[in-house]
Amino acid sequence: MSKRKLLLLFILAFSQTFAQKNDSIFIRKIYDQALSEGHSYEDLRSLCKDVGARLSGSSQAEMAVEWGKNKLQSYNFDKVYLQEIQVPHWERGTKESAWVKTKEGKLISLKILALGGSVGTNGTLRAELVVFHSLDDLKKAKESDVKGKIVLLNQPFDEKMVNTFKAYGACYPIRGDGAVEAAKLGAVGVVVRSLGSSQDLHPHTGSMHYEDKVNKIPAAAIATEQADLLDNLSKKEKLEFIFELDCKSLPDVKSYNVIGEITGTEFPNEIITFGGHLDSWDAGEGAHDDGAGIIHSIEALRILKALNFKPKHTLRVVLFMNEENGNKGGLTYAAWSKEKGEKQIAALESDRGGFAPRGFSCDGSNEQVALLQTFQKTFEPYELHVFEKGYGGVDINPLKSSFEGIPLFGFVPDSQRYFDFHHAESDVFESVNKRELELGCAAVSSMIYLLDSYVK
Numbered sequence: 001m002s003k004r005k006l007l008l009l010f011i012l013a014f015s016q017t018f019a020q021k022n023d024s025i026f027i028r029k030i031y032d033q034a035l036s037e038g039h040s041y042e043d044l045r046s047l048c049k050d051v052g053a054r055l056s057g058s059s060q061a062e063m064a065v066e067w068g069k070n071k072l073q074s075y076n077f078d079k080v081y082l083q084e085i086q087v088p089h090w091e092r093g094t095k096e097s098a099w100v101k102t103k104e105g106k107l108i109s110l111k112i113l114a115l116g117g118s119v120g121t122n123g124t125l126r127a128e129l130v131v132f133h134s135l136d137d138l139k140k141a142k143e144s145d146v147k148g149k150i151v152l153l154n155q156p157f158d159e160k161m162v163n164t165f166k167a168y169g170a171c172y173p174i175r176g177d178g179a180v181e182a183a184k185l186g187a188v189g190v191v192v193r194s195l196g197s198s199q200d201l202h203p204h205t206g207s208m209h210y211e212d213k214v215n216k217i218p219a220a221a222i223a224t225e226q227a228d229l230l231d232n233l234s235k236k237e238k239l240e241f242i243f244e245l246d247c248k249s250l251p252d253v254k255s256y257n258v259i260g261e262i263t264g265t266e267f268p269n270e271i272i273t274f275g276g277h278l279d280s281w282d283a284g285e286g287a288h289d290d291g292a293g294i295i296h297s298i299e300a301l302r303i304l305k306a307l308n309f310k311p312k313h314t315l316r317v318v319l320f321m322n323e324e325n326g327n328k329g330g331l332t333y334a335a336w337s338k339e340k341g342e343k344q345i346a347a348l349e350s351d352r353g354g355f356a357p358r359g360f361s362c363d364g365s366n367e368q369v370a371l372l373q374t375f376q377k378t379f380e381p382y383e384l385h386v387f388e389k390g391y392g393g394v395d396i397n398p399l400k401s402s403f404e405g406i407p408l409f410g411f412v413p414d415s416q417r418y419f420d421f422h423h424a425e426s427d428v429f430e431s432v433n434k435r436e437l438e439l440g441c442a443a444v445s446s447m448i449y450l451l452d453s454y455v456k
Contacts, residue, residue, distance in 0.1 A: 034442035048285035048429035057089030068258035082256040087322040093246030101240040113205040129241040147186030179219040193227035197419040258319040274348040277323030284427035292354030300445035320395040334398035348409040349393025355413040357443040361390025364407030
């Protein structure tokens with residue numbers, strides 16, 4: 001090998017080592033800022049307690065937009081503005097009621113929540129209860145076994161799955177498709193076991209859908225503990241299920257994505273987008289889903305500004321509206337950015353709760369996943385170890401269609417407790433640990449710094 005080539009290799013190795021050392025020093029500053037001078041916990045308290053639950057189309061969602069704009073402006077980012085969108089407007093109405101009646105006439109009160117998008121019962125609806133343990137079991141049933149009855153779909157999480165998001169995904173069809181499949185067999189209503197990992201009395205709501213040519217029947221979620229109670233009782237005797245839902249869908253309404261930016265010094269038209277969703281379901285306060293993701297994203301940008309970081313690319317935090325029941329915020333944002341002629345070079349989403357950070361996933365090419373994995377050593381002092389191919393997030397996913405080849409990154413916290421709170425009344429500010437939230441903010445801020453430095 002020539003002396004010139006040896007010299008070039010030495011210079012390259014030295015520059016890489018120097019860059020990694022500088023990265024480590026700066027990321028240490030990010031963590032120090034997040035842990036000792038952070039705003040995250042108080043900002044989350046304000047979002048949860050001053051605004052509360054934030055279902056798309058509601059007055060609380062409207063207030064959340066004002067809250068988000070005011071918060072971003074308070075941090076003096078280069079630009080803060082609203083992006084208009086149209087969102088669905090579904091209302092739960094009065095609180096749901098449900099009972100089961102035994103053969104002897106005993107009434108047992110039940111805790112249910114209407115699924116998002118469900119029709120109402122038009123008064124009290126009562127019918128014999130029939131139980132199935134998966135959507136596939138329901139599909140195989142005879143029409144004579146289902147017609148005129150109320151279906152209970154009681155499929156628990158697979159406890160053998162270490163990653164609870166995979167367990168959730170395996171159970172999602174009972175919620176998303178249960179009403180359609182039950183109605184095809186003539187059922188008059190459907191109740192699904194809450195998609196949660198705990199045995200408790202907190203029902204978990206969530207989105208479901210109908211098909212135009214299939215009768216729309218009311219759909220609700222029931223607490224896991226009571227789903228098992230009904231399952232066991234039904235093996236001994238016939239049960240009558242009684243419930244009332246007063247929910248309804250209204251015309252779409254105007255809402256907004258809330259956007260803040262620090263302008264890039266070298267490539268201002270090249271954008272790194274990151275954020276979470278500002279809306280939440282109307283049970284609880286939306287603290288983990290996705291108040292934590294909103295705070296991770298705002299705090300990530302605040303920390304970089306506080307440290308006087310001058311990004312090469314424009315860093316854009318987006319508080320997306322309507323992830324839960326339509327994704328109109330994500331779809332509108334991707335189309336709008338493309339129409340403007342922007343170049344989206346990377347995107348990151350936090351929508352898995354405010355628990356202790358574990359790492360990041362990448363929805364991208366092998367080369368992009370390999371780049372993510374080069375960051376692992378830098379994050380070792382902070383106990384992050386997940387750097388793998390995976391999913392980015394619902395809000396940023398539409399960017400794939402508008403910007404070919406864009407890598408999407410997902411923040412990965414510990415998943416074990418997330419589905420104790422997901423879409424339930426228990427998802428309140430008090431369920432979020434201050435230090436875990438702050439560590440998440442530091443991890444997201446560090447990742448944005450690294451993406452600005454190394455993504456091309």
